Amino acid sequence: MAVIRWLLLVCLLVASSAASAAxxxxxxxxxxxxxxxxxxxxxxxxxxxxxxxxxxxxxxxxxxxxxxxxxxxxxxxxxxxxxxxxxxxxxxxxLYDPRLDARTWLLWGLPFALVVVGGGVIAAFVIRRRRLRHADLDAEERRRLQALMARHTDDAAKETS
Amino acid sequence: MKRRLLLLIPLAIFAVLVAFFYRGLAKDPAARDSALLAKPFPAFELSTLADASQRLDRSLLEGQVTLVNVWGEWCPTCKQEMPQLLELADRGVRLVGVDYKDTRENGRRFLDEYGDPFTVSLFDPEGSLGFDLGVYGAPESFLVDADGVIRYHHTGYITPQDVEQVILPQVAQWQ
Structure with missing residues (x-):
């Protein structure tokens, strides 16, 4: 196995030097x-x-x-x-990098446009979520929440006992 | 309902991308427009294949629509292209050859063997005219109008169908 690996390495080296020699x-x-x-x-x-x-x-x-x-x-x-x-x-x-002209502005501009649009969408989501979180519970909702949580801790206590 | 429709936006973008990529995949990656269309034929001063002492320049291409064909003895597809070029010459098209990166002996032998459709063949051993024409693989053909302006660039081999469907209509258009 080691011999094969070594031979392979030699072949690769020979091949690469032949390719660059041209x-x-x-x-x-x-x-x-x-x-x-x-x-x-x-x-x-x-x-x-x-x-x-x-x-x-x-x-x-x-x-x-x-x-x-x-x-x-x-x-x-x-x-x-x-x-x-x-x-x-x-x-x-x-040219690997096309010049910026009438035919290529879309190609060059699209990535930046997508970043701006994507940023806008993310910002819209974040702002909306924040607003939802700020809506406080009223007295009735708070009472129900308390009741639910109390029941949950009761259940948990029963299970462990 | 409106909010539901918004969810379709990514799908729509995806569909547009698929359409673009599908079109791109079906294209021939080697095909592209020549940079020389509507430009004057590049200046040159070369001897002819037949006569080393004869010098010709751009004025050779003025006054008549000419098909300039870049070939070489070393180029296998050029051999397959010769019958089409001979047919074009028979149909009255003026052809000028450029023997590209070749030796005089080999070039002459090639024409003896496969026929000579050319009014004259320029001899371009260093490939300098070929380089100025943006030739990156023979055979390539350039249709030059009577004012010496390049009007059509055919990369690769002229097939028997191309004679009727592409070359002759182009010649007629720029006549």
């Missing part, structure tokens, strides 16, 4: 550029894949896009310019 490493002289490169390649989605960033994907188009990102970073383009260049070719699909 992604080339970009060298930047400036560490700030390196950080921006990492962030951009994580933020941009591979157009060929269903859900992989260009930084994680082995597909040829992702390799092309990484090369373009690196090239433009070295040329001094801003992050926004690079994103725009990718969007103008591959569409909004390449």
């Amino acid at each position: 992604i080339e490493i970009q060298h930047f002289d400036d560490p700030a550029l390196d950080g921006r490169y990492r962030a951009l390649t994580e933020r941009l989605r591979c157009p060929k894949c269903q859900n992989e960033s260009i930084g994680a994907s082995n597909s040829p188009i992702s390799a092309d896009m990484r090369a373009r990102v690196a090239e433009r970073l070295r040329a001094g383009d801003s992050d926004a310019e690079i994103e725009q260049a990718m969007i103008s070719r591959f569409g909004d699909y390449v």
